[in-house]
Amino acid sequence: xxxxxxxxxxxxxxxxxxxxxxxxxxxxxxxxxxxxxxxxxxxxxxxxxxxxxxxxxxxxxxxxxxxxxxxxxxxxxxxxxxxxxxxxxxxxxxxxxxxxxxxxxxxxxxxxxxxxxxxxxxxxxxxxxxxxxxxxxxxxxxxxxxxxxxxxxxxxxxxxxxxxxxxxxxxxxxxxxxxxxxxxxxxxxxxxxxxxxxxxxxxxxxxxxxxxxxxxxxxxxxxxxxxxxxxxxxxxxxxxxxxxxxxxxxxxxxxxxxxxxxxxxxxx
Amino acid sequence: xxxxxxxxxxxxxxxxxxxxxxxxxxxxxxxxxxxxxxxxxxxxxxxxxxxxxxxxxxxxxxxxxxxxxxxxxxxxxxxxxxxxxxxxxxxxxxxxxxxxxxxxxxxxxxxxxxxxxxxxxxxxxxxxxxxxxxxxxxxxxxxxxxxxxxxxxxxxxxxxxxxxxxxxxxxxxxxxxxxxxxxxxxxxxxxxxxxxxxxxxxxxxxxxxxxxxxxxxxxxxxxxxxxxxxxxxxxxxxxxxxxxxxxxxxxxxxxxxxxxxxxxxxxxxxxxxxxxxxxxxxxxxxxxxx
Numbered sequence: 001x002x003x004x005x006x007x008x009x010x011x012x013x014x015x016x017x018x019x020x021x022x023x024x025x026x027x028x029x030x031x032x033x034x035x036x037x038x039x040x041x042x043x044x045x046x047x048x049x050x051x052x053x054x055x056x057x058x059x060x061x062x063x064x065x066x067x068x069x070x071x072x073x074x075x076x077x078x079x080x081x082x083x084x085x086x087x088x089x090x091x092x093x094x095x096x097x098x099x100x101x102x103x104x105x106x107x108x109x110x111x112x113x114x115x116x117x118x119x120x121x122x123x124x125x126x127x128x129x130x131x132x133x134x135x136x137x138x139x140x141x142x143x144x145x146x147x148x149x150x151x152x153x154x155x156x157x158x159x160x161x162x163x164x165x166x167x168x169x170x171x172x173x174x175x176x177x178x179x180x181x182x183x184x185x186x187x188x189x190x191x192x193x194x195x196x197x198x199x200x201x202x203x204x205x206x207x208x209x210x211x212x213x214x215x216x217x218x219x220x221x222x223x224x225x226x227x228x229x230x231x232x233x234x235x236x237x238x239x240x241x242x243x244x245x246x247x248x249x250x251x252x253x254x255x256x257x258x259x260x261x262x263x264x265x266x267x268x
Numbered sequence: 269x270x271x272x273x274x275x276x277x278x279x280x281x282x283x284x285x286x287x288x289x290x291x292x293x294x295x296x297x298x299x300x301x302x303x304x305x306x307x308x309x310x311x312x313x314x315x316x317x318x319x320x321x322x323x324x325x326x327x328x329x330x331x332x333x334x335x336x337x338x339x340x341x342x343x344x345x346x347x348x349x350x351x352x353x354x355x356x357x358x359x360x361x362x363x364x365x366x367x368x369x370x371x372x373x374x375x376x377x378x379x380x381x382x383x384x385x386x387x388x389x390x391x392x393x394x395x396x397x398x399x400x401x402x403x404x405x406x407x408x409x410x411x412x413x414x415x416x417x418x419x420x421x422x423x424x425x426x427x428x429x430x431x432x433x434x435x436x437x438x439x440x441x442x443x444x445x446x447x448x449x450x451x452x453x454x455x456x457x458x459x460x461x462x463x464x465x466x467x468x469x470x471x472x473x474x475x476x477x478x479x480x481x482x483x484x485x486x487x488x489x490x491x492x493x494x495x496x497x498x499x500x501x502x503x504x505x506x507x508x509x510x511x512x513x514x515x516x517x518x519x520x521x522x523x524x525x526x527x528x529x530x531x532x533x534x535x536x537x538x539x540x541x542x543x544x545x546x547x548x549x550x551x552x553x554x555x556x557x558x
Contacts, residue, residue: 033365034311079544082310083482087537089314090475094533097471101527115376189318189376193369200362237380243373250366254352 009228012121012129012185017194017224019133021217022140023178024195026171028203030151034082035072035172037192038089040179042068044114044188045096052099058128058180065179068092069172077165115187115239118228125184132181139174147171148209190239197246198223204253219249286400286510286528289411293464294476294502296415299422300460301481301502302495303453306433311364312349313457313477317470319345319371320462325378335410338466342458345371350451400468400510400528407467414463421456425449430491472529476502479536483543505535 027036043065050060068088075084121129140147150157150167158164182191198219202212227241278284304313323341327334345367352363422429428449432439436446464473484498509532517525 028362028365031361033361033368034314037311037314037365037368080305080308080310080482082308083305083478083540086310086314086474086478087482087540090471090479090533091537093471094475094527094530097527098530101525101530115372115379187376189372192365193373196362196365196369200366237376239376240373240380243369243371243376247366247370247373 006119006232008121008123008126009118010225012126013118013224013228014221015126015130015133016182016185016191017220018217019136019178019182020191020194021198021220022137022213023174024199024220025202025213025216026140026147026151027175027195028199029148030171032171032175033192033196034085035069036175036195038072038085038092039065039068039172039175040183040188040191041089042092042096043176043179043183045092045099047183048096048099052102057184061183062176062180064092065176066173069169069176073165073169073172076168114189115237117187118185118238119231121185129181129185132177136174136178136181139170139177143167143170143174186242187239190242193243193246194220194223197248197250201249201253204250204257223249280514281405282401282403283510283514285403285405285408287507289403289408289467290400290506290510290532291503292408292411292415293468293473294480294506295499296418296460297464297473297476298480298484298498298502299419299495300457301477302485302491302498303422303429303433304457304477305481305485306491307453309360309457310474310478311361312346312454313461314474315349315364315368315371316342316345316458316461317465317473318368318375320458320465320473321470322371322375322378323462324466325375325382328382329378335407335466339414339459339462341371342462342465343455346451346454346458350447350454400472403467411463411467414459418456418460418463421452421459425452429453469529472532475529475533475536476506479533479540480505483536483540486543501539502536505539506532508535509533 024036027033043061046060046062046064047057048060049064050057053060071088072081072085075088146157146162147167147170149160150162150164154164157167178195179188179191186194199212199216201219202215205215206212223242223245226245227238230236230241231238301313304310320338320342323337323339323344324334325337326341327337348367349363352366353359428439428444429452431442432444432446432449439446439449461473461477464476468476480498480502481494483501484494488494488497509528512531512535513526513528516531
């Protein structure tokens with residue numbers, strides 16, 4: 001279970017989980033779940049386009065997720081945010097459908113781009129994943145204080161000289177970078193589950209941001225490790241387990257909140 | 269004439285079915301979509317598409333009609349979002365996200381089992397992207413009935429829904445029970461989205477739900493008018509997209525053509541972007557955020 005090709009799966013899964021835990025913490029805090037869903041999904045079109053042109057898939061993923069971030073960030077400033085996100089998402093998916101109709105890509109590859117193929121990660125794929133992952137974490141840590149301020153109390157942040165719109169753009173680009181590295185490993189749809197479930201669960205246990213951030217990474221790691229182990233044991237797709245365990249971890253968090261509330265009521 | 273419409277367009281049975289079913293879906297999506305945009309529930313609308321997709325894949329697996337899979341799972345998903353907390357604007361994003369994450373996980377499993385156990389090639393692409401040209405004409409009555417059901421729910425709660433969409437506080441003051449109204453709206457949304465995802469695919473379902481409605485709300489001052497305009501825009505975009513897709517078959521010698529969903533989405537997005545131009549020019553872009 002830990003030998004040969006599985007070693008790569010564990011390494012890739014661990015990197016993805018750490019990045020998803022860090023970036024996802026801010027996704028949940030900012031209420032950016034829709035962009036976090038739209039950017040990876042749109043990036044999928046980039047991968048389809050890259051395979052049509054015969055260039056490296058990572059380039060296609062990077063270009064399209066960057067374009068999605070730019071479109072959502074700049075158009076969302078003037079109009080309804082969720083409308084712009086929805087339309088950016090469908091436009092990119094439609095482009096993806098157009099690319100697919102012209103490419104020779106066959107079905108299993110479409111499936112693996114959407115739902116991931118973590119058990120088939122090669123050592124050469126691991127290097128760019130690790131590099132971009134480190135970049136994402138470094139960017140979030142560098143922006144940590146202003147980003148947190150503009151997320152939690154935007155008015156105060158503006159008064160302190162933080163440009164909220166710039167923070168939004170910067171965050172969307174971090175999201176795009178995280179997407180680029182994770183889509184080939186866990187797929188467009190499942191990086192989303194990983195960025196929502198564990199961080200949302202972490203927020204249920206504590207109000208302190210740094211503790212919640214650490215918990216979020218921990219929960220994401222447990223989710224990914226448990227998913228890989230279950231996928232290995234059952235032969236079912238890893239995406240199913242990531243989605244289910246992500247939702248379960250949130251249910252656990254909500255149960256904890258309910259239990260604590262009841263305890264504080266009976267104690268007082 | 270054949271410069272615009274390539275030969276055989278109107279005499280082709282798949283095209284006729286596509287024109288009819290596309291128009292029905294566009295009108296139903298427009299009516300529901302206006303409220304979806306006003307209530308800022310585009311994310312929920314899109315999520316229900318993916319939930320329906322998982323249901324559709326599950327229905328293929330157990331061998332029941334995909335229709336029940338699509339619509340049934342949409343209703344379950346809407347209920348789950350309500351339980352987690354879709355009624356509060358703050359928790360809405362998260363509730364939707366959790367449901368979406370779980371649904372995509374299930375979709376991954378069902379599609380995997382579909383392809384491995386039943387050897388139905390093309391099922392992944394068929395369920396995810398759909399095609400309006402492959403709709404069976406026997407589905408038309410079903411689509412009309414479910415579409416009418418969805419519109420009927422909206423019309424039945426029109427006044428309280430409108431009030432609660434504009435100002436929740438005012439609605440409460442007037443004695444509107446927010447949660448039942450919100451739940452009924454989610455049910456109408458689930459039926460309309462599930463239906464659209466089944467016949468035109470998940471991409472077009474979201475595009476027709478959000479695009480024409482958002483465009484119309486920028487153009488019309490009254491909500492009722494916005495629904496009419498959105499319906500007209502949706503039907504127009506669908507028909508234009510079908511025509512362009514049909515014509516694209518003749519554009520190059522290789523006769524590959526481009527998918528109809530690509531053209532319809534392109535028309536919808538272009539209309540939305542164009543509707544933003546007048547406000548940009550008038551220089552009041554910042555102060556009237558819609």
